[in-house]
Amino acid sequence: MRVDIITVLPGLLEGPFSHSILKRAEEKGLAEVRLHDLRKYGIGKQKSVDDYAFGGGAGMVMMVEPIIRCISDLKDQRDYDEVIYMSPDGERFTQSMANGLSLKQNLIILCGHYKGVDERVREHLITREISIGDYVLSGGELAAAVVTDAVIRLLPGVLNDETSALTDSYQDGLLAPPVYTRPADYAGWKVPEVLLSGHAAKIESWRFEQSVRRTRERRPDLPAGTPTLEKGDNIEDKKDK
The missing domain is CATH 3.40.1280.10 (SPOUT methyltransferase, trefoil knot domain)
Structure with missing residues (x-):
């Protein structure tokens, strides 16, 4: 380009x-x-x-x-x-x-x-x-x-990890979920247990749920910020849709 x-x-x-x-x-x-x-x-x-x-x-x-x-x-x-x-x-x-x-x-x-x-x-x-x-x-x-x-930054090869741009805020109509790094416990401030579990499906579901919640709270003007995910809904079903 x-x-x-x-x-x-x-x-x-x-x-x-x-x-x-x-x-x-x-x-x-x-x-x-x-x-x-x-x-x-x-x-x-x-x-x-x-x-x-x-x-x-x-x-x-x-x-x-x-x-x-x-x-x-x-x-x-x-x-x-x-x-x-x-x-x-x-x-x-x-x-x-x-x-x-x-x-x-x-x-x-x-x-x-x-x-x-x-x-x-x-x-x-x-x-x-x-x-x-x-x-x-x-x-x-x-x-x-x-x-x-x-x-x-979206051009193939520009970012060291090309999947990084695909998970940015707004790419799927949602804001990005919270992210954490080491240490897992700093002065009593702890990383959510699910991120330490090693369970890929649970982590992916948690991240999706957090993205939906954050979008709804901070950017309700976005299409994905409308209250379509209700308590008790299956997160994976909503994500597939």
């Missing part, structure tokens, strides 16, 4: 992509992230990328021409599956969306700034708009980093 991120602040993104899982993905040749400074495509001697909004109002607007120049330059080199614009009024980013994007090969992510981009960019160049939440950031860079991380 290759992800090309267009930004006016490339330095803001250098850190997240030079450490941990994303760095290992690049070293393994599984993913490539490239940052493109939009100012290189700016207008005039000042390399301007923004201007005042027609009709007045506070804030500047990212101009059409620099963005077209940059995207056209990238498209001359390869075909892209999606041209994504990070926007607070875009489609809410979910694990399901991350799963879908992880099947793509080439992505462009445009980071918004100021009061956003000229609407003509959104109308004619953007194929998908994504928001990571109902709030506004100073720019789309951090949001782009979130999306890129969530997608790349």
Whole structure:
């Protein structure tokens, strides 16, 4: 996979992509992230990328021409599956969306700034708009980093244990269950006995039950958070359904 991120602040993104899982993905040749400074495509001697909004109002607007120049330059080199614009009024980013994007090969992510981009960019160049939440950031860079991380970690071979991503929160519509490690008893705080039993079926059932309970308590808005698992129900039967 290759992800090309267009930004006016490339330095803001250098850190997240030079450490941990994303760095290992690049070293393994599984993913490539490239940052493109939009100012290189700016207008005039000042390399301007923004201007005042027609009709007045506070804030500047990212101009059409620099963005077209940059995207056209990238498209001359390869075909892209999606041209994504990070926007607070875009489609809410979910694990399901991350799963879908992880099947793509080439992505462009445009980071918004100021009061956003000229609407003509959104109308004619953007194929998908994504928001990571109902709030506004100073720019789309951090949001782009979130999306890129969530997608790349799903690529086969990126994680040391490929089954790890399959048991993450939201993969099956549930939050992940509680997890514990050594020691089994710390200052009287004990690990649930079932996890020490070595009984795989009982452990799996306990984890499923805990996921259902946690989802119902913390995220009742999720489909799996509705009260479908009642006391006395057979957990395995519910899980199979």
